[in-house]
């Protein structure tokens with residue numbers, strides 16, 4: 200439970216609740232006026248972590264040399280390979296496959312299934328177990344314009360507006376037009392979407408949407424989808440072979456510059472192996488575990504941007520890697536769940552963000568960057584946040600409103616994961632508000648692709664969070680889960696087609712790694728700075744100094 | 757964990773370590789110096805990778821929980837179970853019927869359930885595991901799918917089951933059968949897919965795709981917001 204001094208603020212929230220409930224009954228979601236373009240700009244400029252000068256710096260090596268990137272990303276990219284490629288005999292492949300898929304989240308598994316159905320042999324290599332990924336953790340929903348009062352055109356506008364119009368138009372078009380088809384594909388595989396009696400989809404709005412088009416499977420939407428895809432992967436043993444606890448640490452090109460293989464590393468047995476493939480799909484997800492700007496994260500343990508590192512070394516172009524998505528509502532109390540996601544669905548179901556006095560201060564459903572910035576403003580400039588015993592600051596998300604607006608039991612029925620999460624640590628969100636602050640959530644940018652999912656390197660495809668361009672500099676809730684399926688399937692299909700047509704593979708080489716390392720060493724970067732980092736390192740300093748001979752997978756140095 | 761960290765003693769795989777009070781099992785193991793590779797995944801209670809069994813001081817009961825969601829107590833002794841051996845039958849979901857015969861063919865093991873309720877007690881997700889197994893025995897796929905919905909496949913139920921049933925695999929099948937066959941199809945969705953197939957939105961999307969930024973921005977801010 201909250202300590203007494205925090206309960207004093209909770210009492211203020213309880214005091215203003217009846218009025219705010221009245222307001223919600225009258226005005227629906229618009230309990231506070233949404234910001235106009237100017238106001239948005241102002242709050243972003245002054246409070247969003249991305250807009251701080253030290254958040255970005257010039258990258259000094261590789262394709263994007265000279266561009267401003269998120270500082271931690273630039274740090275990660277200016278690094279050496281984990282191994283000297285010279286130790287491998289590239290002519291002796293341990294695996295030979297049509298399509299290699301790297302990463303078994305929903306994007307990777309959708310790609311593997313699609314390529315398999317299209318007749319290719321697929322090798323799916325993943326860092327932890329199948330499905331241990333950000334995909335499994337999504338709670339809120341997946342967007343698609345399938346309602347009568349909606350259309351792919353309106354969806355297009357929302358995606359572009361949310362992304363501040365920087366998005367790649369062709370990718371957005373593919374996303375919105377394929378949206379309903381992706382939902383049907385999932386339902387046919389057996390995903391249990393929330394539905395009304397008559398079979399129509401139960402849809403909710405989301406931050407920055409002009410229509411209700413958020414589909415869900417309770418508040419386990421990511422799991423609802425990802426576990427079905429995983430089961431389907433298990434059901435295709437003749438087509439899909441999978442390797443778990445296996446990280447890809449480098450790509451192999453041929454002398455024509457095509458992507459034709461990769462080097463894998465087994466986390467437990469520490470063996471390296473060589474994989475040959477006709478096409479390769481990177482589906483390695485995001486970068487939350489880089490803890491950018493020192494933020495806590497919602498991401499899974501393996502979210503360390505490995506795909507970016509290996510693709511960048513091989514010469515792929517990155518887009519929008521100067522932008523980071525902070526989710527407005529990460530848990531701040533208790534400490535055990537620090538940074539954990541409090542799904543946006545809580546707000547779409549009526550919960551309101553309020554300050555220490557119980558006052559509303561922002562429209563609850565602004566696009567995420569705007570909403571997060573408003574929270575930071577409330578806690579810093581306006582000093583209206585609530586401080587925890589561990590000296591962290593947050594604002595209240597008034598969850599009890601959800602039941603009051605939607606009827607008793609609404610939280611239990613629609614937000615079971617949230618309810619359980621807090622109950623485990625003795626807080627009943629049906630009765631008490633949740634303390635929240637922005638948390639590092641999503642990698643808006645990534646590797647540039649075309650409509651088929653192919654990067655600038657022939658034979659190298661990318662799907663999922665590792666892609667850049669679809670969402671510009673700000674993704675809206677529910678559009679990521681959609682892009683996983685849309686571009687997972689597209690990349691899977693085209694990678695498989697490429698393999699079928701027959702690729703003339705030249706001489707295998709890792710020259711790109713040497714060339715890249717030459718650039719890095721010209722900057723006098725110490726040799727021990729290696730990437731991909733594979734896993735973050737949470738061992739405390741006083742223990743670490745004693746682990747003299749341990750190899751640190753996860754150390755950035 | 758407040759500023760003054762109180763330390764408590766826990767036994768990780770039999771060895772004693774001092775760790776900060778209030779740590780979860782994952783935090784405690786990392787504090788002790790373990791770089792976790794197995795037995796850890798999302799770290800937020802969604803992936804089921806970190807099943808752990810433990811006993812608390814002075815308590816004979818063998819308990820199970822998720823390492824990322826369970827707070828250590830003084831004198832706790834614990835072991836992680838990163839993997840539960842179990843075979844999963846391979847099937848083609850398109851060729852199945854959502855009925856008792858399918859359950860009989862693919863999961864004959866569920867009919868061995870002796871209704872001891874051990875699985876329900878073991879489940880960290882508070883799922884009525886026995887009830888969904890019983891539903892499967894009756895061929896009530898819908899009930900089994902809905903009761904088992906929150907299952908994260910941690911495997912703790914299967915570890916404790918005296919009848920050696922692998923409940924979560926059967927649950928996944930029930931969920932997929934339900935999603936594919938037993939819910940009514942959405943008429944709007946089917947219609948929209950036909951429209952898209954006919955290219956109904958192609959022209960307008962093509963126009964938007966070429967629209968200059970300012971004009972697009974105008975369209976965006978002028979669009980009507982209609983939320984249900």
Ligand SMILES: Cc1cc2nc3c(=O)[nH]c(=O)nc-3n(C[C@H](O)[C@H](O)[C@H](O)COP(=O)(O)OP(=O)(O)OC[C@H]3O[C@@H](n4cnc5c(N)ncnc54)[C@H](O)[C@@H]3O)c2cc1C
Nearest residue numbers: 302304306326332333334337339340447484663664677680
């Ligand atoms: C808590 C949370 C809630 C979210 N909620 C929503 C939501 O409601 N709606 C929405 O649209 N989006 C949501 N998102 C975002 C969305 O879920 C993710 O962006 C998306 O799942 C990413 O999918 P992916 O397949 O690209 O990557 P992931 O699902 O992260 O999968 C990447 C996989 O690649 C593996 N991998 C990484 N590096 C390597 C390597 N070197 N070699 C081999 N394998 C590797 C990883 O281990 C992992 O299995 C949420 C994200 C989080 C974290």
Ligand code: SF4
Nearest residue numbers: 879907908910911913
């Ligand atoms: S039903 Fe079994 S596998 Fe699923 S969450 Fe409960 S104990 Fe774990």
Ligand code: SF4
Nearest residue numbers: 869870872873875917
């Ligand atoms: S533990 Fe096994 S036998 Fe006992 S109720 Fe559960 S499924 Fe049935």
